[in-house]
């Protein structure tokens with residue numbers, strides 16, 4: 001497979017491309033040179049912005065060919081996951097904004113309907129393209145319209161159940177739909193499971209059409225074709241463009257990172273990158289002040305697993321992202337990468353737990369959403385002790401709202417029998433891994449964020465935490481900040497800010513959203529004028545559980561003012577973490593303001609009858625002084 005062009009043409013060509021229409025005027029040689037320029041441009045841009053590099057480099061020729069042949073946006077082009085959409089964005093009128101990629105107010109790193117008519121369907125979670133494409137094709141037919149629907153799906157994404165559900169439906173539907181399987185024999189890490197073997201057999205022509213999975217699903221199978229060879233690719237696409245019959249699957253073989261040596265040699269490391277030096281491939285490394293939560297989790301799990309051979313680890317195609325690759329290095333036989341298959345991962349874990357094993361399912365909060373029914377039906381209902389290690393809980397920065405871990409607190413903590421913890425720092429995470437390892441009574445989850453820890457002193461070993469008990473970090477008299485998770489550090493900062501104003505603050509690390517530490521909460525309500533819950537999760541989570549508890553026990557009636565700080569009821573767009581916390585109003589300044597304003601408004605409405613046994617006099621005097629001013 002080569003990326004060179006046979007004949008020279010006048011360049012530059014990319015500068016002439018304002019929309020895909022411009023490609024339709026180019027000959028084969030020009031398209032080849034355009035692809036070379038597009039590769040260079042993609043490389044330069046991502047070297048400055050960071051982002052998903054390898055997958056985008058792998059589809060350069062395919063993107064050029066698609067836009068040369070199909071008539072987007074009249075033809076619908078859907079990119080699965082869409083982490084490979086950068087060349088598509090460059091060719092569809094967004095080249096001048098590419099340096100804003102994944103930044104605040106900039107272009108999304110994924111396709112996004114609101115961004116461009118050339119992005120008919122947003123994505124970022126995988127394996128949705130064929131289902132969505134079939135929806136578009138069905139609507140087209142029902143409305144009596146024309147136009148093609150083209151779904152480009154990677155071999156990794158093809159391994160998910162949802163892709164098979166869609167093929168099962170589409171193959172039988174007979175509807176005109178083009179699926180392009182972009183087979184680079186890689187997911188983020190190496191592909192797993194049986195599908196790669198089948199694809200390899202097809203690539204090597206060892207598999208006859210009769211045994212071909214896609215053909216048997218009702219698709220007209222075409223290929224395999226070299227996805228870097230425009231001379232082969234374009235005629236095939238033209239044929240599909242002309243051919244107006246049922247579902248077709250074109251098998252395109254590509255190399256992840258194609259045309260950039262470092263990315264070809266280490267496809268996993270160049271899947272998603274920091275800014276890097278194009279000449280050396282060396283990525284910018286921001287010096288870490290503390291180990292990442294992911295690494296702390298993995299090392300803690302390895303320690304637990306040394307002492308208990310029933311502990312096994314499961315990842316759904318995110319071995320490096322979740323740290324399960326570290327576990328795998330220590331315990332290869334006790335590690336299971338099930339592919340992009342979160343639903344299966346959870347029920348697989350349930351089966352393991354039902355057989356007496358101690359499965360740790362390490363899944364990003366956002367991807368665990370996929371497995372919600374499995375969590376309820378297969379795990380919670382049967383009270384199986386599956387351990388959920390929920391990484392990327394909270395805001396994640398550049399990947400934006402598709403990847404934010406916003407909902408896990410609320411989607412887990414209302415399930416009967418579930419124990420739900422959040423680590424406030426990396427030392428706590430070690431204890432939570434130990435707690436989960438020792439907890440056989442039912443399902444248990446612990447959440448922790450993307451990025452590095454706080455730099456606390458690490459315990460020599462994890463200790464089991466008392467289930468459903470929080471811990472008091474600082475004692476005060478007027479306001480209680482009840483934090484669930486890593487916003488604890490900002491609660492402590494808020495305490496310092498409020499101290500400057502003479503407001504005395506208790507800070508508590510709740511540790512558990514379920515079971516709630518009701519005794520501690522009662523104490524806080526009894527002894528403070530104001531309670532503020534703080535969490536990095538959507539409304540309806542920890543704060544709602546606290547409120548629910550207090551209201552139902554009549555503990556709110558005229559006693560203590562309560563505020564809940566959560567993520568806002570919006571999808572927060574990509575930005576730096578700091579900007580996202582600002583937008584979410586979850587910084588120390590915002591926490592302090594919520595406490596301050598809460599006290600003030602409670603006073604105005606006469607709600608506060610007491611301000612804590614010890615602090616009552618102090619608060620009353622202070623408020624009078626404030627009134628006098």
Ligand SMILES: Cc1ncc(C[n+]2csc(CCOP(=O)(O)OP(=O)(O)O)c2C)c(N)n1
Nearest residue numbers: 055124125126154155156157186187188317
């Ligand atoms: C439901 C879900 N789980 C996990 C991921 C994380 N993820 C993003 S890309 C990717 C690998 C995709 O592989 P493939 O489809 O073959 O595309 P390639 O990067 O090889 O081009 C994974 C696991 C995701 N986006 N969605």
Ligand SMILES: CC(=O)[C@@H](O)[C@H](O)COP(=O)(O)O
Nearest residue numbers: 081083124272321392399450
């Ligand atoms: C596209 C995708 O889903 C992943 O590649 C994701 O961007 C990884 O995010 P982390 O960098 O947080 O592991």
Ligand SMILES: [Mg+2]
Nearest residue numbers: 154155156186
């Ligand atoms: Mg792949």
